[in-house]
Amino acid sequence: MSERIATYAEFWPFYLREHSKPVTRWLHFVGTSLGLGIATVAVRSGRGALIxxxxxxxxxxxxxxxxxxxxxxxxxxxxxxxxxxxxxxxLGLMAVGQLGPHLERAQAGASLPPAPAASKAV
Structure with missing residues (x-):
């Protein structure tokens, strides 16, 4: 029988290792984003059947x-x-290009490339 993780601080690196491949993380990103969008439409339109x-x-x-x-x-x-x-x-860390360091600390496989730097106005 496997031992349960006791704290969220221990869980977070485990979670990232369970999402070691970029495709998996992007499937989560797209799926959750679509799900939130559909749920928002359901609530705003009163169409609970969309949940x-x-x-x-x-x-x-x-x-x-x-x-x-x-x-x-x-x-x-x-x-x-x-x-x-x-x-x-x-998803939040992916959206702002800050997931890479978390993946590296968790030893969670392929990291995401950094977010592109904003161009500076001259």
Whole structure:
């Protein structure tokens, strides 16, 4: 029987190692973004029937990455809250080009290239 991770500080590097391949991280990014978009439309339009589509987008694309690419079991099965929070943390860091150092510290495989520097006005 495997031991449970006791703290979020220990979980975060584990989470990143479970997302070691860039394609998996991008599937999470796209799936969660689409899921949030669909959920927003569902709430704003009062069309609750769209919520399952939001979940299928978010979880479906993420699970393709885990089962098909990483060949691992999604952490959300064992650590649902920490995984949920970490998805948004990872996506936020990806969006601002700051995930690389976290991946390196976690020894999580291929790093993301740095975000392009903004050009300076002369």
């Amino acid at each position: 399952p589509a939001a979940l299928v987008c978010a979880y479906g694309l993420a699970w393709v990455g885990h089962f098909g690419i990483e060949k691992n079991r999604p952490a959300t099965f064992k650590y649902p809250l920490w995984s949920f929070l970490s998805d948004f943390r990872m």
